[in-house]
Amino acid sequence: MTQISERAAAPVEAPARPADPSAAESSATGQPAATAVTFAKALNTALADAMAADDSVLMFGEDVGPLGGVFRITDGLTARFGPGRCFDTPLAEAGIMGMAVGMAMNGMRPVVEMQFDAFAYPAFEQVVSHVAKLPNRTKGRVLLPMVIRIPYAGGIGGVEHHCDSSESYYAHTPGLTVLAPATVRDAYLMLREAIASPDPVVFLEPKKLYWSKEVVDLGELRRSFEDGSAPQTIGSAVVARSGTDATLIAYGPSVPTAMAAAAAAAEEGRSLEVIDVRSLVPFDDETVCASVRRTGRAVVIAETPGFASVAAEIVARVQERCFHSLAAPVRRVTGFDIPYPAPKLEHHFLPSVDRILDTVDELQWEDGQ
Amino acid sequence: MTIPTNSDSTRTEGGVNAQLLPSPVPVQLIDHHGEAHSDARYALPDPQALLAGYARLISGRRINDQANALVRQGRLAVYPSSHGQEACQVSAALVLQSQDWLFPTYRDTVAVITRGVDPLEVFTLLRGDWHSGYDPYELHVAPQATPLATQLLHAVGVAHAAKLRGEDTVVLALCGDGATSEGDFHEALNFAAVFHVPVVFFVQNNEYAISVPLKNQSVAPSLAHKAIGYGMPGERVDGNDLAALLSVLGAAVDSARSGGGPALIEAHTYRMQAHTNADDATRYRPAEDVDKWIPKDPISRLRTYLRGLSLLDEAAEEQFAADAEAVAAAIRAGLNADVEVDPQELFAHVYTQQTAQLQEQADLLRDELSREAVQS
Known part of the structure; x- marks a missing residue:
């Protein structure tokens, strides 16, 4: 598994997002504090900050203790907070999830790590039958403030059970908040918000972005979250790149791909807007549909097999709401409807810049507008 | 039951720690003729406690009968009865203190009511107004679980959180014999043992999981023997003997509270009625098998015992019956009234x-x- 994490350490181009102007220097020291920070470090810092701010926040799972997790997201937490706050469990995902439910029932805010997307499946009954339903079952008397962190999706040359885009299973289950950050800044802010949420959150971490970098000031992000000035991310999509001709709608690992496609299209004289959905549930219809109404064309991009997927749901929602603004059918660029491919074949499966641009080319440009 | 003080002591050189093994036969303090037997490890409870427990058995049996009647009248959608298992139900509630938690299943309505939850709030589930009708925090009773064994892990989490805060809470988690086949049963016992948390797992072995007999679930020497595989003590008890149940469960709860870690208790009892009113038990078990358990009834043996001590007379019997009838009448009245759902x-x-x-x-x-x- 460490081998996988080394593969994931291959540099990935960070999604470009306008840097926060306030990140230029730290107000505390007067020294420049904005540095190149990895997605993984932002998550690690968010966990540490949340644990420092609230004694009831606990972190547990497989290999998350002294090792710091196979992706090192929990690095240093046991040493800093002690083995009662960040600890390894027996190797049993339903056990991890079920114990977290009980802890959340009894005053704690557990954060659990499912080591890989496909390793979360043994916990599926606990997630669907209890995590998602217990608050409703008790008319909100029992709340479950817990976060299920899942390193997810492919593009890292991983083995069959380390690359699933499993978001559609969770998004289909009422009661779960489902988040998929794509930027370093969102990695920090969304994890803090997830831990603070009174509702259970499935937090999907795109593995291939763990070592992507972005210049941010983590101290400033901490301050903005803790003083409430950071904008809410749950339920809020964001315009990652402005454009006028068509909208690319993406989330998680597909956002950098969509950004690269938009950059390539610009060179060809076509202006593409990119929406980073980032909150799959609750879904931000308003931001997505406002963009599509402006551009009149949309392509949804996701790694997941497209059939009965989150991508399919987004297409349906846009079509239902923006029908009279559309100049072409809403299209999808997703993974094929096949089990996740072996490493030498995965590039055929993943949405690529070329496949996105080909699909954009097919948006009936010749038919007017 | 002697309970080791920490999990390290459960491993011994070249063999197993025999202290973890259950009694060769289920612990019994009052046999089905109503005669008391001494036991080297478990003391007979105080007679007044047994008398109070007896009143709860009478009430529990009446609640089971009343709920069955309300199903026939269409007021409840279904009722999984604990008829014959009332001693398990009553003891599970009575061994706990107010700070403790009870994790019941769908068949444990009588245990939940014995703990003090308003029967009408309990029957919200089976009437169909909502999935659970009571506030779990009010008396520390989790919602009745429908999926098997999943609640055992929640019990471990509640106990783990309490332990981290240094509280002296004990969690008693109920399940049936069928649930011991589930993966979550295994994971719950293993997690409880590894984290050494105060959970008492209480298996009511009533010999059937809907239609499937125990011999098709497990070929372990007993379900209590499974405990040693997790490094926790196991014990077996006559599930129709309230005295033995109060003593064995009480010892496990005391041990857990004083830092002794989890335990697995198996009660040998019998499901006298069908799985639910929607089930036809004649398809999978002969009536003679059920008849064999009638003399082992939990109420009749305790009545004989208490009468023998002159603690129970006609007047007390009438009072207990009247109290039970009052509970049943309140349930009838409440469930015969239509409730507006929003x-x-x-x-x-x-x-x-x-x-x-x-x-x-x-x-x-x-x-x-x-x-x-x-x-x-």
């Missing part, structure tokens, strides 16, 4: 903050209902 509540508890999508759907339903109201 369709808008369907959307109110899915998330703490209403999503735009659910608000749209709530508005759709409200609009439909208002148009129906105009038409009618």
